[in-house]
Amino acid sequence: MASPLPDTGARSDGMFREAHRRALQGAGLVRAVLGILLYVVIAAAGSDLQPDEIAVQRQVEAGKIFVIVFSLIGLMVHVLARKDIGTLVLPYVTVVTDATLILGNLAYNHLTTGIPGNMTFLFPVIWVVPIALAANAIYLRPGLQIVATAIYLVGIPAISLAAGYVKGDDRVQAVLPLLSSLGQNPNEVRMAMLVASGLVLVLAAYQGQRLLGHAVHQMALRLNLTRYLPQELAPVLSEGSFEELRAGQRMPVALLFVDIRGSTALSGAMDPAALARFITAFRRRVARAAAQHGGIIDKFVGDGAFVVFGVPRPGEDDAARALACALTLADLVERWNAKRGFDPPVRVGIGVHCGEVFCGVVGDDDRLEFTVLGEPVNVASRLESATKTFGESILASSDVIDAAGEDRAHWREVSTEPLRGVGRSIAILAPLAVDAGAPAT
Template identity: 30%
Template structure:
């Protein structure tokens, strides 16, 4: 059986199911105390004591050894054998001339334990329990017919077999079959839920919760499409040399903190983490669903990342690490995005010239000693006023691998957003909309 989405719920359900065992135990105990037939009292006592021991063992294993399928199967087999003994145990203790019809107590216990097994929602256990009980039940019917008509011909024995008890056997079989179908459907639903939960977990590493929901709803419909989007690249300077000087565990901790900070900030502005490349992060705003304010959200996210990564760097320096400055490149343009199938692995990604430009701008930010470089194309797409900061323009910048130059605006390191810089910093700075 597949693992549960919530193992704690499984234990709570198991405890509730155990209550059914004690209902059956109470019925057996009442039958032992109130029955007036002394001939079968010994057999009933054995049944009650055996059932109590099995119930205590089931509770103990559910509490201290959960999830053991073999133990669950063992207890189901023991329950089934005990039901068979309860159903027709009096055949072995009473004279042949006695009426060997089923008692109310035996029927109630049989159906209660069938429900108990069915509520485990494991079709294999339902099949094991019902098969053992039905085989024993039919066998007992045959034994009863033979004992009462041991000198009759085969037709008479067959006629005596077709009685009310056989009808109850058939009813038990139909009930078992219905419970089996229910458990099978639940098992399929559970597997699908586990797969969906795993897909959501994988998607949540890259997408904001709203986009995760859309991806799950649309699924394979997310084919490659051409649309406009804002592309962001974030990278750390001198991270390679830093990685060579620190222990692997500390390196993993620093990288995890950095990725978590960047991805959470991106998700907070409705962006998508397209991929992690070492200490580099590629993010997209406008995929898989473009909106009118993609450029505004991308720029606001980049500015917040500048401040957040500066604080993260300073915290690392106070803890004895090398100062790790971040560089961000931001561009807006046409991309082709969607689920890209590469045979054994499919991924949601974007490709195009805009992606290359954003990556070149992030590299340019390092050479300019800037925390953020933004293309004029992205600024032209803004629907709101440009956030107030000390912006520096640079026109006609040539990017490797690109024929046409590009105009950019950038921040100088430690200049920050408005309110954190020196008002007499430098001429040529820009505070307002372009």
């Protein structure tokens, strides 16, 4: 048995997954471009270093290696996200890799220069941390940002402590190897990193705004669709699939009609308030059975309903789900009788059939309506009406029994005569197991 159609929550999950995939693509591309630009800036800043400025030269070389790897990782993320590979784990892999590169670069600088831990923030690589954190914002995952921040809050102090501290006049001597890193060119590198952080945050804000706009658009679309589509159908329709329905199409579906027998007598015996509660309770049971088996309630008409299986996308189990829905609904009505003690008991007639129909949204913008048309609709309706004639609660055509792959041993043939208004003979069957709730003839 197929599961019911996906709900709005599932659609939202799909929307956010797609947003995350696109965010990964964008973040990867941004990383690649930033890496190239930073390489150019770092190379330019280190071009006029003197031969004796060994400490700064080592930082420049380490910085070049860092931004090259940073850029390559960005390209890898972009390609994998575009192919929808590893979209759930790629952000975490990227965050850990970034932190490893940055903290490893920082530890290397301390080791090769001998600069103590209280001078850590003089190293240009520290300025890459805001860029990395800003880039994480593009992923739209608060938990990821918390993890990244925690890594740096632990890693940087740990490296600083390992490098040791100096006090007093010793600090002046310790900073001498880095004096040239405080000149105009190195400061231009720092400004470039600051600008890069700002640009990445602008991109993150744009990404969030675009996602919000898409969500608002989809919500407005679905609210508009609920004006004239079955309420179960609107949440699962994309704008594209709605346009397909608007154009109309032929498709194989399974159909179920249900109606309360003797409703005229029931309505005459109830006051208006009680009758309203009764019809509402009946419709609630129809909706429960339809939802359980993935059916779409095309419409309620008085004390009857028309349920369609296979919209908007036909499935191989549509017929089986329609028959299962009929059995479930008959059982729900029987339990309703036992619970409420109706006298006389509530009786229903259910007709089930399948076939190719026209399915679409018809009418102008002032009055649109979801419609299913074709001979199979007429046959299903006639089967429901025939339950009165044959004294059965459920009647199904041989077409739907065969399409569902049902064992004929569980069904008995009631008639092979043509139904009223149907030009061909159809074998009509009733389930052997269902006798409760059968409508009176």
